[in-house]
Amino acid sequence: MVRQSRPEDIQQTFLHVQDGGTTLPLPVSATFWQELGSGAWPQLEQGRLMSAYTFSEPWAVWERHLAGEEMVMLLSGATTLVLQESQGEREVRLETVGAFVLVPKGVEGLLVTTCVSATHVAIGSLRMEPVRMNMGQAAGVAAVLSLQTGVPLRRLKVEAIQRELLKHGVYLYWFPDVMARTEHFEAIQFLSARGYFPDERFQPDAPLTRGEAVRLLWKLLKEFRPNIPEERFQGLAFVDVLFGHKYAVPMQNLFLLGVIERTENRRFDPEAPVLRRDLVRWLVRTLALIDPEGWAPLANASSPYLDVAPDAPDLPFIARLHNRRITPLLWDGLDSATPEGIRFRPDDPISRADTALTLYLAWWGLR
Numbered sequence: 001m002v003r004q005s006r007p008e009d010i011q012q013t014f015l016h017v018q019d020g021g022t023t024l025p026l027p028v029s030a031t032f033w034q035e036l037g038s039g040a041w042p043q044l045e046q047g048r049l050m051s052a053y054t055f056s057e058p059w060a061v062w063e064r065h066l067a068g069e070e071m072v073m074l075l076s077g078a079t080t081l082v083l084q085e086s087q088g089e090r091e092v093r094l095e096t097v098g099a100f101v102l103v104p105k106g107v108e109g110l111l112v113t114t115c116v117s118a119t120h121v122a123i124g125s126l127r128m129e130p131v132r133m134n135m136g137q138a139a140g141v142a143a144v145l146s147l148q149t150g151v152p153l154r155r156l157k158v159e160a161i162q163r164e165l166l167k168h169g170v171y172l173y174w175f176p177d178v179m180a181r182t183e184h185f186e187a188i189q190f191l192s193a194r195g196y197f198p199d200e201r202f203q204p205d206a207p208l209t210r211g212e213a214v215r216l217l218w219k220l221l222k223e224f225r226p227n228i229p230e231e232r233f234q235g236l237a238f239v240d241v242l243f244g245h246k247y248a249v250p251m252q253n254l255f256l257l258g259v260i261e262r263t264e265n266r267r268f269d270p271e272a273p274v275l276r277r278d279l280v281r282w283l284v285r286t287l288a289l290i291d292p293e294g295w296a297p298l299a300n301a302s303s304p305y306l307d308v309a310p311d312a313p314d315l316p317f318i319a320r321l322h323n324r325r326i327t328p329l330l331w332d333g334l335d336s337a338t339p340e341g342i343r344f345r346p347d348d349p350i351s352r353a354d355t356a357l358t359l360y361l362a363w364w365g366l367r
Helices: 032-037 129-149 158-167 185-192 210-224 248-256 276-290 315-323 328-336 352-365
Strands: 013-017 023-027 048-050 070-073 079-085 088-094 100-103
Touching: 079 100, 088 100, 129 158, 158 185, 185 352, 210 248, 210 276, 210 352, 276 315, 276 352, 328 352
Parallel strands: none
Antiparallel strands: 013 023, 013 048, 070 100, 079 088
């Protein structure tokens, strides 16, 4: 039976050139590529696809062509193709109608899970079977994320892979006192893998100290603003944190930046538990240095808590944290709730685990 020909629009009806030479029209919609990625068009696993597009902005994703070469031809206007090759990226400019380029077939996305290079020290950990299992699971998560998003493996964000692994209880960092059932496990693991908590034990229920607070905030600031100047010998703000003290550099720099304030007796008491009001004030000031529009203190804000007065000097900072949905409900659960409202407990300490959760949410709020 001879198929009757009629005019078609190549942008709305693609052509599937099958291996046997038969060419079939393929009516498509705006969701075609998402459907193709999800496996809804198994018949396209063989043959060639002819299609056309009109676009005026750069594409947000990369294409991979593993089965064969692709011919890209310019029908109107002009465009620049960026080809990812073994030597790096190469740009090809198409400016005349009929100009084309062959995108070569290439191997992309080869994952090797255990054959990794390491020092003689690190190999002691890498050779352990649980570590090999975790590496294999990480490779599997990366492959799935790449297929789901269309982002090439080499361009996947490490933090996206880590976040997915943590949802399945995979350990990124080992603490003898942190298990998968530990409260705020995901936050603790994610930040520890980035060097925020380098100690051998995490002590999730222990109160965070004032010295630890400034170290964490300086680490956060340096991660998002790596070029910020670091002063090491610019005077001393506190008499109990001298040159050579483990908190001297972060404390002095945060003082110079206006994050922490000088006390009346010029003592900082670095080993004392940090109060919630102080941590929130310092945290919001630090975040405002990174993202002034998103984290500036909220002036003239109404108090969201029963125990924070409308004229409290820390209210603008506490209100900003509340505005970003970081509240004592995350720390205390229903213990912070009363029939009259929520209590912040500004003069209470905050645990190391609750601090990790707070920093974790702020970290993602900056991405």
